[in-house]
Amino acid sequence: MLDIYTISEFAKKIGFSEHTLRYYEKEGLIEPFRDEHNYRLYGKEDIEWATFIIKLKNTGISLKEIKTYTQLRKIGDATITARKELLLKHRSKILAEYEKVRNHLHLLDDKISLYEELEEKYNQ
DSSP states (O other): OOOOEEHHHHHHHHTOOHHHHHHHHHTTSOOOEEOTTOOEEEOHHHHHHHHHHHHHHHTTOOHHHHHHHHHHHHHOGGGHHHHHHHHHHHHHHHHHHHHHHHHHHHHHHHHHHHHHHHHHHHTO
């Protein structure tokens, strides 16, 4: 039997609220299928896709960029290069942020080292 989830089951499984799922559906990020009563139903592939969206969000990518990625994905393999370019662009942003934070850490480490040296002199 296939793993099929209602919106509440799916929301619990992936850690989104039902409201967020409805919003993502409205934005075209997630497309559940509907049963004969028009209830939203989700399958295993939806879990995999939603999990990927969560991971992308955790990288700090914008919802607009996720939406673009989703639209490209729906088009199919002809958009592989465009999807890769979108991710490469975001990767560059993350690297720039990383470099900035690394510089902040370096500054703090230098100051902490100075204080450790001063403490050592003071406590002699």
